[in-house]
Each structure stands twice: as structure tokens, then as C-alpha cells.
Amino acid sequence: MEVGIVFGGKSxxxxxxxxxxxxxxxxxxxxxxxxxxxxxxxxxLIPAESINxxxxxxxxxxxxxxxxxxxxxxxxxxLFGSKKIFCDVVxxxxxxxxxxxxxxxxxxxxxxxPFIGPRLEASVLSYSKLWTKHxxxxxxxxxxxYELLTPQQRTPSLAYPLIIKPxxxxxxxGVSVVRSEKTxxxxxxxxxxYDDTVIVEPFVEGVREYNLAGCFTTQGVEFSIIxxxxxxxxxxxxxxxxxxxxxxxxSKAILEPSEEKCxxxxxxxxxxxxxxxALIRCDFFMVKGEVVLNEINPNPGSxxxxxxxDFDGLVHRLAKALPAPKEATVSYQYIHSIHAAKGxx
Amino acid sequence: MEVGIVFGGKSxxxxxxxxxxxxxxxxxxxxxxxxxxxxxxxxxLIPAESINxxxxxxxxxxxxxxxxxxxxxxxxxxLFGSKKIFCDVVxxxxxxxxxxxxxxxxxxxxxxxPFIGPRLEASVLSYSKLWTKHxxxxxxxxxxxYELLTPQQRTPSLAYPLIIKPxxxxxxxGVSVVRSEKTxxxxxxxxxxYDDTVIVEPFVEGVREYNLAGCFTTQGVEFSIIxxxxxxxxxxxxxxxxxxxxxxxxSKAILEPSEEKCxxxxxxxxxxxxxxxALIRCDFFMVKGEVVLNEINPNPGSxxxxxxxDFDGLVHRLAKALPAPKEATVSYQYIHSIHAAKGxx
Numbered sequence: 029m030e031v032g033i034v035f036g037g038k039s040x041x042x043x044x045x046x047x048x049x050x051x052x053x054x055x056x057x058x059x060x061x062x063x064x065x066x067x068x069x070x071x072x073l074i075p076a077e078s079i080n081x082x083x084x085x086x087x088x089x090x091x092x093x094x095x096x097x098x099x100x101x102x103x104x105x106x107l108f109g110s111k112k113i114f115c116d117v118v119x120x121x122x123x124x125x126x127x128x129x130x131x132x133x134x135x136x137x138x139x140x141x142p143f144i145g146p147r148l149e150a151s152v153l154s155y156s157k158l159w160t161k162h163x164x165x166x167x168x169x170x171x172x173x174y175e176l177l178t179p180q181q182r183t184p185s186l187a188y189p190l191i192i193k194p195x196x197x198x199x200x201x202g203v204s205v206v207r208s209e210k211t212x213x214x215x216x217x218x219x220x221x222y223d224d225t226v227i228v229e230p231f232v233e234g235v236r237e238y239n240l241a242g243c244f245t246t247q248g249v250e251f252s253i254i255x256x257x258x259x260x261x262x263x264x265x266x267x268x269x270x271x272x273x274x275x276x277x278x279s280k281a282i283l284e285p286s287e288e289k290c291x292x293x294x295x296x297x298x299x300x301x302x303x304x305x306a307l308i309r310c311d312f313f314m315v316k317g318e319v320v321l322n323e324i325n326p327n328p329g330s331x332x333x334x335x336x337x338d339f340d341g342l343v344h345r346l347a348k349a350l351p352a353p354k355e356a357t358v359s360y361q362y363i364h365s366i367h368a369a370k371g372x373x
Numbered sequence: 374m375e376v377g378i379v380f381g382g383k384s385x386x387x388x389x390x391x392x393x394x395x396x397x398x399x400x401x402x403x404x405x406x407x408x409x410x411x412x413x414x415x416x417x418l419i420p421a422e423s424i425n426x427x428x429x430x431x432x433x434x435x436x437x438x439x440x441x442x443x444x445x446x447x448x449x450x451x452l453f454g455s456k457k458i459f460c461d462v463v464x465x466x467x468x469x470x471x472x473x474x475x476x477x478x479x480x481x482x483x484x485x486x487p488f489i490g491p492r493l494e495a496s497v498l499s500y501s502k503l504w505t506k507h508x509x510x511x512x513x514x515x516x517x518x519y520e521l522l523t524p525q526q527r528t529p530s531l532a533y534p535l536i537i538k539p540x541x542x543x544x545x546x547g548v549s550v551v552r553s554e555k556t557x558x559x560x561x562x563x564x565x566x567y568d569d570t571v572i573v574e575p576f577v578e579g580v581r582e583y584n585l586a587g588c589f590t591t592q593g594v595e596f597s598i599i600x601x602x603x604x605x606x607x608x609x610x611x612x613x614x615x616x617x618x619x620x621x622x623x624s625k626a627i628l629e630p631s632e633e634k635c636x637x638x639x640x641x642x643x644x645x646x647x648x649x650x651a652l653i654r655c656d657f658f659m660v661k662g663e664v665v666l667n668e669i670n671p672n673p674g675s676x677x678x679x680x681x682x683d684f685d686g687l688v689h690r691l692a693k694a695l696p697a698p699k700e701a702t703v704s705y706q707y708i709h710s711i712h713a714a715k716g717x718x
Contacts, residue, residue: 042703067703069444069483082712085705096443099414125701126483130493134479138414138471148475149504152497159498162507223699224646301569354568356470358387358412360430367427 029058029344032102032115034132036065036084037122040201040222044329045123046084051330052121053079057340061115063102064089065122071095073104073113101141117347120145120327124197127327129155142350144343146306146326153302154324156196157227163324167297170320172229172313179224182216189231192216194223205231232315237322238281240295241309241332245345249296252309252335254288256281278334287314294319304351307331307342374403374689377447377460379477381410381429382467385546385567389674390468391429396675397466398424402685406460408447409434410467416440418449418458446486462692465490465672469542472672474500487695489688491651491671498647499669501541502572508669512642515665517574517658524569527561534576537561539568550576577660582667583626585640586654586677590690594641597654597680599633601626623679632659639664649696652676652687 035049036042053060053076062074064084072092074083083089095102095113103110120132120143130151136143146154153159157174164171175186176195184190192215194202202222204215219226241252255278283291295310298321309328313320325332333339380394381387398405398421407419409429417437419428428434440447440458447463448455465477465488475496481488491499498504502519509516520531521540529535537560539547547567549560564571586597600623628636640655643666654673658665670677678684 038701038703040701040703042701043705043707046708069485081708085708085712096441098441130475130497131479131483134476134493135483138476138480140414148479148493149497149501152475152494153504156494158511159494159504159507162504162511166503166507356383356385356387358383358385360388362388363391363426363430367430 029116029347030061030114031056031058031343031347032061032063032113032118033121034063034065034071034118034127035121036067037124037126037132038065038067038069039122039124039126040197041123041125042067043081045121045127046081048121048123048330050079050081052119052333055330055333055339056343058344061113063095063113063118064092065126066090069126071097071102073102097135097139097141099139101139116142117350118143119331119343121331123327123329124201129196137353140353142347144305144307144346144350146303146308147351150302150306150326154308154326157193157323158195158225160321160324163302164298164321169294169297170318172232172320172322174227174229177216177226177228179220182213184212184228186228186230189233191229191231192219193227193229194219194221195225195227197222232313236314238283238291238312238314239309239332239335240291240312241307241328241335242295242299243307243342243346244300244304245342245349247345249299250342250345251292251295252332253278253280253337254283254291255279255335287317290319294321298324301351304349305346307346309335374461374692375406375459376401376403376688376692377406377408377458377463378466379408379410379416379463379472380466381412382469382471382477383410383412383414384467384469384471385542386468386470387412388426390466390472391426393466393468393675395424395426397464397678400675400678400684401688403689406458408440408458408463409437410471411435414471416442416447418447442480442484442486444484446484461487462695463488464676464688466676468672468674469546474541482698485698487692489650489652489691489695491648491653492696495647495651495671499653499671502538502668503540503570505666505669508647509643509666514639514642515663517577517665517667519572519574522561522571522573524565527558529557529573531573531575534578536574536576537564538572538574539564539566540570540572542567577658581659583628583636583657583659584654584677584680585636585657586652586673586680587640587644588652588687588691589645589649590687590694592690594644595687595690596637596640597677598623598625598682599628599636600624600680632662635664639666643669646696649694650691652691654680 033049035045060076062076064072064074072089074092093104102113120127130148133148133151153163161171189207192204202219206212206215239255306326309325309332311322336342378394380390405421407421409417409419417434419437438449447458465472475493478493478496498508506516534552537549547564551557551560584600651671654670654677656667681687
């Protein structure tokens, strides 16, 4: 199998996408075709053998062949016409904007490119923390109470401590824990730099957090092990950046079998059928014995490979179980019938 | 101003998009550049002077120049390189799939093409009748009660008469009014041909319906006149098809000033800021003096031009008030700092 890794993107998480992409080289045995999307949203074919972070930061990727997206996939223009870049499937590894907001899903769906990653509806719903709440509600999964703030309405009514997040970003960018009114203004200023809407939730001190990844494959829904991430109050961007290069498997969280069952049921309720085609990671809290969704990562860092025993096999089985696009048929029956009845339109 | 009209699409409403596009020629005075998206999702430049429905139904458009979408817009490849097709703005006039499901919004956002039409989030939320309900709830606008059916769960619990709709299509395709259990099975079979989820609502006999279109322009939110559509139980596809070619203005519905105010307030609550950049039509019911949203048409037939006194001016003012894309900035600060600290990654 030949897998195209699409990474980069015009995103605040551009760099961690590069790190994710390089990490995958260590855990996937199939042939990888690296397709870089630069900050100008131009695509380049990066030789897998010489991929390294510096190639992107110093701009030397610009000497690599430029690609165009056409019906059926990426092509490379040369002196003697276009050459198709063959991939059995492409893997959307762009984090944040472009990759998780639906742009890439729209592109790949439109151009008929088979891809691993969230589809359009799944992208838009999980990209916004507001619509994630609505999605969870529709799936019968609890979330924390919340309120939305805007530059015009900056006064929360929830009690401190609070956690303040830009409505539409991942990777902890612009996120703050606010313990009193004193630090509220600064935290809001930071968050509003990234979005014109901010979501506020209660910050639950010492809450147990569990990360569970999975996807629908030829074997049904396959789950990762459940990790209880070891971290401080918040993973800051620096730590998260390093976290995205993880390839060593982690140890399993200690959970009652009933708790593990509840987490997996919540995951499946959220995942099916909306996220078919994607490998997602759900971050849950366990509050008073109840599963509470914190967030959905539809393109988790380095595909959460470290949570799976057989990541390589999983990606193969996922690639063989992509949802068939629901395509409309086009007919001209009305134009034909009107022509027959009335002459030319 | 030069306006690109993008129409067609791999959609059940492909034909009515063609009719919409031809209708616009009569109501827009600016230079129109017709860009056809065929059933294979290839783009063609159609000469405006010789556009007619037959050109598409008999396949003769295939002799017209083929276009490629690249950063910044459409280009036409010739013997001596690529030529950019200049448009100040493109107008997304594809109805249903491709145009209203977010694919075109994703494409135009990714390739940096200024466009009139719903953005990604607005597309996905209004394309699904379930997420439209959630959107309306979040905006404080009422909708009818509903339930979802699937091929596995075909028994509604709401009382007859019911209206049954595929979850994600427009233009009355697959929609039936069901007055008793006798016709339920057939109606469900029809609806499930178009979607794997069906939404069921009470059918309100003799309800007053009002259509209101509008958009955010350089002058703020501009509203159309409010129309009380004259129709039978349901506009069937044939009638709706003809309806899409409308260019004559209609007469205003007779409404109390307080009712008109309520309809406009509901429209603005739904529209701002999500639908900025699009000219949408909201179809409301008035039930016991309360405004109830029926559906949102983010690309209404022939842009609902017949509801506006000065449609031509409106499109100009809308084109000048498109929302600025919220673009992330890309930096390499972490890669640079890690390099400085650790040598090569």
C-alpha cells in the first residue's frame, strides 16, 4: 500500500504537523509519499528519505516538485505533460485550520481522492467547541457546562476557577485557567487573538482525564488502549509540540472494567457513523463516575500511534474501510422534457 | 465588476442550478463569467452570449475551454501556458450537494478565491436539517419538534399527519406528507433513497409560510420583501424547477408590522455572523403568532432575485462586504529553537 501523507497547512499548528509527519516514518512500514502544504497553500512532493524539519523552516522544500490537485489526485507537471502521483490513500495529517476545519475534507471529497481523515460534517462539528457540545448532546454523551463570550460580552457568569478557550482551535493555543477576576482580562485578550468567540467552562480541579483513540476498520470499531495523560494543569504548546513526535507506546490507565466500558461506549456513540474514515482521539473526563467529553481530536498528533499495539496494521485496515462517498446522480430529464414541450429554453 | 457564476455540480439539483444561472443573466448588469462544474466535477468556461440549457444536456459544453482551480482562482491552460480567468468575485450558484454541503466553500477558502456563498461552517450546519435545528436553538429561534429515523428504526412516535424528509437534501426531493401509517413505508423508502437518515416533523395543516431573503452588505443587513408563497401542499420538483427560473418580482405578503419585525429579527439572529458572505433565504412558519424556522436555503434558487427591488445593486454591495478570511499565521519558532538547542531533528 502507498500512503500519501498530507501535512503542513496554513495553521497555527503547521510546525507540529511537520513533527507528526516525520514521526509517522518510524511507525508505518508501507511506502509513504510526503505531500507538504506550505503557508501559501501550495503543495510540494517531499522525498521521504531526506525529510527533516529544517527543510521546511529554511524554505529549501521550494526546490522540490510542485503538485497540483486535480480530479482523482495530485499531479506533477513536467516538461512532457502531467504525471499522476499514485497513492492508494492519502492521510490528512494537517492539525488545526485547513486539516480539521473541513477545507481538506472538502478538497479531497470534491476531487475524488480517497482519504483518511474526518469528512466535511465531522470536521466542522468537531472544529468548533460549541458544535462539539451539540454533537455530544445528540449522541447522548455529557459535556461540561459552558458559556460563550464575545469582545462585546466579556463577563462570565460561571463560578471560578474557569478554563477559557478560543472557540475553534486545538493544541491548547490561547487556552488559560483563570482562578479569579484579576487574571480574566488578560486571559480573554489572549483567547480573542485566535477567535472572535471564546468558550468558558468550569475548571475541574484534579479531574481524572482519559484519552481514547480509535477508528472503524474492516474489523468494526477498533479501540486504542486508554491513557491517563500525565501532565500539569495544562499541556502548554511547547510540551504538546514535543508530545506530537511521540512514537513509543504508553502504559494503560488503571480503570474499573465498567469505567472502560463506559468510555468505549461514549467513543462509539460519538464516532459512528459521522467520523468513519478518520482515526480520532477523544479526551474524556471522569466526573463522579460519569463520562464527560472534553474534546474530539479528529487528526490527533502523530495519529495517536503510541496508543495502539499494531498501528501499522490498523492504518491498513482503516484504509480498506473508508466510507463510500454519497454521490448524487446527475440527470437532464427536466431540460429534455421542457425542450420537448416548449422548444429551446 | 466581473462576477464568476459557478453552477452545475454533482448534485440532484444540477439542472435547476443551470436554470438559476441562466436566469441571473436577465437580472445582473455586470459582466458575467460562466463557470460550469459538470457531473465529473470538471470546470468549463461557458461563453455567456451562447449559454442555454441544451449546451449542458447534450454535452456540447465539453468543447468549451476547461478550467483548473489554483491558488488565487481559475486558470485556463493553453499552448503557451496558463491564463488566469479574472473575476472580482465568484458566486456559488450550485444547489444541494457540492454547493451547499461545504465542498465549494472548502475549495474557494483553500484556494483564496473571494466568493459569494455560505462559508464552511454555515454550509455544513444548514445542509443538515438536524444541525439547522441546533443552530436555530443556539440563536434563540424556534423550530418544529422532530425525530430522526434510520433504516433500522422506521417507526415514528410523533402523531400524524407527518412530513418526512431526507436529512440532507433541498428542493423537496424525497419529501412526503404522510397522513396515516398506510403510506408511511412508501414515503420512508423514497426518503431513504437520498439519505441514510430521515427527519420527521408534524405536518401543520394550513400553516402560514413566509420567505425572507437577505444578506450583509456595505449597508448592514439588507432584507428582501417577505413573500407568502402561493402553493399547494408541497412544491413538487417540477414546479420548483420552473420556480428557479423566476426573475419577475413578487408581491409582498400582508403582515402586521410586529410580525414583519419578528421575522426580520429571527432572520438576523440566524444570519449574523455565520452566514456573512452569503445571500440566503429563510423559510419561516408563523404558528400561533410565533416565528418558527422551517429551513435555510444558503444558495436559494436564482439567488431569490425576484424578492429584491434592486438585486443588481445588492450583489455589488454584498461583494464589497465579504468577510475577511480568518487566516492563521505560520511560524517556525519551535523548529528553530529546537535546532538551536539540540542540533538536527
